[in-house]
Amino acid sequence: MAAYKTLDDVNVAGKRVLVRVDLNVPMDGARVTDDTRLRAVAPTINELAQKGAKTILLAHFGRPKGKRDESQSLKAILPALEQTLKQDVHFADDCVGEAAEAAVTKLTPGDVLLLENTRFHAGEEKNDPAFAEALARLGDIYVNDAFSAAHRAHASTEGVARLLPAYAGRSMQAELDALDKALSSPERPVVAIVGGAKVSTKLDLLGNLVKRVDALVIGGGMANTFLAAQGAEIGKSLCERDLLDTAREIVAKAGEAGCEIVLPVDGRVAKEFRAHAENRVVPATEVGADEMILDIGPKSVERVAQVIEGARTLVWNGPFGAFEMQPFDEGTVAVAQKAAALTREGRLLTVAGGGDTVAALNAAGVADDFSYISTAGGAFLEWLEGKELPGVAALTATK
Numbered sequence: 001m002a003a004y005k006t007l008d009d010v011n012v013a014g015k016r017v018l019v020r021v022d023l024n025v026p027m028d029g030a031r032v033t034d035d036t037r038l039r040a041v042a043p044t045i046n047e048l049a050q051k052g053a054k055t056i057l058l059a060h061f062g063r064p065k066g067k068r069d070e071s072q073s074l075k076a077i078l079p080a081l082e083q084t085l086k087q088d089v090h091f092a093d094d095c096v097g098e099a100a101e102a103a104v105t106k107l108t109p110g111d112v113l114l115l116e117n118t119r120f121h122a123g124e125e126k127n128d129p130a131f132a133e134a135l136a137r138l139g140d141i142y143v144n145d146a147f148s149a150a151h152r153a154h155a156s157t158e159g160v161a162r163l164l165p166a167y168a169g170r171s172m173q174a175e176l177d178a179l180d181k182a183l184s185s186p187e188r189p190v191v192a193i194v195g196g197a198k199v200s201t202k203l204d205l206l207g208n209l210v211k212r213v214d215a216l217v218i219g220g221g222m223a224n225t226f227l228a229a230q231g232a233e234i235g236k237s238l239c240e241r242d243l244l245d246t247a248r249e250i251v252a253k254a255g256e257a258g259c260e261i262v263l264p265v266d267g268r269v270a271k272e273f274r275a276h277a278e279n280r281v282v283p284a285t286e287v288g289a290d291e292m293i294l295d296i297g298p299k300s301v302e303r304v305a306q307v308i309e310g311a312r313t314l315v316w317n318g319p320f321g322a323f324e325m326q327p328f329d330e331g332t333v334a335v336a337q338k339a340a341a342l343t344r345e346g347r348l349l350t351v352a353g354g355g356d357t358v359a360a361l362n363a364a365g366v367a368d369d370f371s372y373i374s375t376a377g378g379a380f381l382e383w384l385e386g387k388e389l390p391g392v393a394a395l396t397a398t399k
Contacts, residue, residue: 004176004395005167007044010141012053014109018139019044019169020156020391022146023059023077023114032080036375037148042084044145044169045112049087052109056138058095058118058156060149066122074117081114089114095156096121096134104138118156125154132159145169147176148376150391151383161394168395176392178372179383182351183212187312193304193335195220195318196356199243205317208386210254210261215307217262219320219331224293226251226263227284235269235287262307266297268321268328275325295321296331305338308348314339316352317384319360333364340366353380 021041026033048055062072075091082089092103095115103113115138118124123131132155136142142164144150149157150172168176183190190213194202199222209216218226221238228239229247254261264284269291270277281297282288296304300320308314320335322328342348352361353374361367374380379389 004392005165006173007047007143007167007170010165010167012048012051012141015053015140016056016104016107016138017048017053017141017143018056018058018135018160018164019048019143020058020146020149020160021045021169022148023057023074023081024061024148025077025080027076030076032077035080035084038077038081038084040171040375041145041169044143044171045085046087047170048143049085049110049112053141054104054107054109055112056104056107057089057112057114058135058160059114059146060119060124060154060156061117062119064117064119066119066125068120072117072119074114078114085112087112092116094120096131096138100138118154123155125152127153127155127159129159131155132163135160136163139164142166143169144391144395145171146391147172147374148379150376150389151379151387153390157391158394161391166395172395174372175374175376178351178374179380181349182313182315182372183384187349189214189311190313190315191215191217191308191311193217193219193314193316193318193320195222195320195332196354197221197238199225199240199247202318202381203246204385204387205381206250207253208384209315210250210259211257212386213259213315215260215262215311216254217304217307219264219296220318222318223264223296226261230263232285233287233289234284234293235289235291236271237269237287237291237293260307262304264293264296264300265303266299267293268295268297268331269293270328273322273325276327279327293321294325295323295328301331301334304335308335308339308342311348313349314351315384316350317354317357317381319356323356323360323363329360329363332360336361336364336366340364340369343369343371353377353384 224237229244270279320331350370
């Protein structure tokens with residue numbers, strides 16, 4: 001990974017610091033229902049304030065499609081942000097123009113200002129140079145602390161970073177460091193667990209991982225496609241039959257790269273897709289015509305546990321089964337607990353990401369035991385796919 005600068009490399013006292021943060025939090029009316037993203041950016045904002053910066057926050061909220069929409073105003077998030085930061089936060093009714101410039105002018109060292117939703121302007125998602133320049137005029141320094149938006153080449157994530165001295169915030173720094181340790185310069189052996197419903201959504205991911213990891217564990221609905229490609233009868237299980245040749249190609253590429261593919265050897269099957277449906281455990285090759293695989297079975301759990309037992313690094317994206325329904329969460333929970341135990345013992349570096357993955361690890365009660373949990377979603381996946389993230393690339397560009 002190319003070198004990037006952090007807050008350790010700049011004196012921010014008295015400077016206007018534009019900070020791109022992710023405040024796109026879930027809301028129930030006027031109430032923030034999950035403050036994870038607020039807590040993630042708090043260390044950077046608090047550090048800048050304590051160092052005497054004039055901190056100016058850039059963020060998007062929702063999808064207003066380039067037009068002002070009061071129902072998607074960042075003003076609603078202000079109380080929760082102030083509570084998280086434990087300090088007052090000023091608010092500007094726009095992110096560019098007179099309102100923003102007047103609000104910035106009033107700032108004194110240590111103040112924090114939240115600008116209105118950047119997506120109220122069409123120039124944000126178009127990465128319009130004029131809009132990026134209007135944002136850049138508000139600051140002396142740019143800090144990106146929103147890895148979750150780094151895969152988008154927008155004005156506030158990429159455009160401004162190329163106009164001002166640019167630095168990674170503490171949350172961005174932690175994410176990049178964790179990902180570097182997981183795949184760019186990992187301790188081997190490296191194991192990747194990839195689950196989820198469909199192979200089609202993760203073709204780039206699988207193609208990149210077989211070249212970079214020592215073992216690839218495939219779970220969830222996508223495992224059914226690989227089993228079917230090997231000739232297994234999988235009943236009514238979710239399967240992309242038009243991708244059987246693709247699955248075989250991925251297995252062949254893995255063999256050429258010396259990457260072991262680990263598929264389920266047994267599964268917990270049911271005739272209905274619902275919680276507590278009547279179910280049984282069968283070998284992966286003996287699924288009834290009217291049954292569907294909804295989770296891996298105990299022998300598969302044991303096999304995956306053996307694989308990660310011999311690993312030094314684990315990257316995880318996607319659950320093994322329908323984890324939101326009991327008892328079809330048991331496989332994911334068992335593997336998660338095994339990975340967590342190895343992490344606690346200092347034997348395994350564990351990095352996990354993706355919405356369903358984080359939810360599954362939280363449900364298993366082990367999220368806090370993993371080395372690093374990414375809430376970035378799309379950016380995490382694109383990084384695993386080996387793609388360049390515009391927001392990260394801009395931090396390493398020479399200005």
